[in-house]
Amino acid sequence: MRNQNRTDLIILASDKDVEFALSGLFSRSESLGIRHVGLDIFVHPYHDSGCYKKSGEFLKPYQNHYDHALVVFDREGCGYEDCNREKIEETVEKDLSVSGWNDRARVIVIDPEVEMWIWSDSPHVENALGWNGQNPSLKHWLVSQHYLSEGQIKPTRPKESLEAALRKVRKPRSPSIYKQIAEKVSLNKCVDSSFIKLKETLQSWFPVNDACS
Numbered sequence: 001m002r003n004q005n006r007t008d009l010i011i012l013a014s015d016k017d018v019e020f021a022l023s024g025l026f027s028r029s030e031s032l033g034i035r036h037v038g039l040d041i042f043v044h045p046y047h048d049s050g051c052y053k054k055s056g057e058f059l060k061p062y063q064n065h066y067d068h069a070l071v072v073f074d075r076e077g078c079g080y081e082d083c084n085r086e087k088i089e090e091t092v093e094k095d096l097s098v099s100g101w102n103d104r105a106r107v108i109v110i111d112p113e114v115e116m117w118i119w120s121d122s123p124h125v126e127n128a129l130g131w132n133g134q135n136p137s138l139k140h141w142l143v144s145q146h147y148l149s150e151g152q153i154k155p156t157r158p159k160e161s162l163e164a165a166l167r168k169v170r171k172p173r174s175p176s177i178y179k180q181i182a183e184k185v186s187l188n189k190c191v192d193s194s195f196i197k198l199k200e201t202l203q204s205w206f207p208v209n210d211a212c213s
Contacts (some may be wrong), residue, residue, distance in 0.1 A: 008206065009039040010066040014048045014073035018114050022072065024182025031187045032199060034206040040066075048077035055092050055107070056064035056099035068205050069105040071095065072198075074113040076159075085194060106201045110190055110194045114178070115158035117195055124184040129162070130171035138165060154192075183190040 004119070013019040018039050022074075029036050044050035044058060051073035060071050069091060075085055083091075089107040096105040110116055119125065131138040142148035147161040155161035166173050187199070 006065055007040065008037045008066070008069050009042045009070065010041060010059065010062050011047050011070045011072060012039055012051060012058055013043050014051045014077075015043060016076075017178050018072050018110075019043055020179035021114055021182045024179040025187075027183055028187070029138040033203055033208065035200045035210050037202075038205050044073075048073045048075075049079045052080060052088065052092060056095035056101075057097065059101065059105070060099045063100045063181050066099075067104065068106060069101055070198075070201070071096070071105070072108045072110070074111075075109050076112040078109070085090040106197075108194050108198050108201075110175075110192075112157075113159050114194055115162050116154060117190060118162065118178060118181050119154040119158055120181075120185045120189055120191070121153050122185040125181055128177050128180045130169040131165065135168065141165070141168065141174050146195060158181045 007032050011022060011029060013022060022041060025082075026037060026039060042058075044054070050058070051071050057064045057070045059071075061071070075081060075088060078088065080088055090111075092107040094104065095151065096107070097103070126134075129138065131141075134141075136144065138180045139148065142161060142165070143150060145164065147155045147157065147164060149156075163173060190196075201204065
């Protein structure tokens, strides 16, 4: 049962792009398969490496104020790129447990980076990136520039591809793009393992039929 004296969730994000993407996702509780969640999002001043090394330290003062904690950062940039996503998550989750969160905290490491969640074959991606009505289409341009292979949905280098697409149409890069996409694209199409872990974690913590919602 939820502790009525605590807020549902605190999230530690690695940067504004992750923060805005999560803000967009949490505006769609029904699509996530969860009840409405009260939350606060903080950005670690040392970004991905700070989330890896100091999440326990950062979140320790908040453990009595929130029911659950999430840490979300990119594998690329955390300083331990030679480790796989699961190993990095396990290491940080142990740190959070030792700091007092026990089993109330989870870590989501996006491999290689948050842009992996952004890419989709949805027309909302083209609109958000300023490619609506462009010729060639965004997908065909990505293939022609070797950012995307035929049959692929997501580029192998998602961040570089996004930045190149924005430069092509002279659209400034902004965290608001991530929020705009997260608010609109189908969440059922994302089969990224880190995103699936996020959804399953949230559904276990905040089920729709929670009597305390």
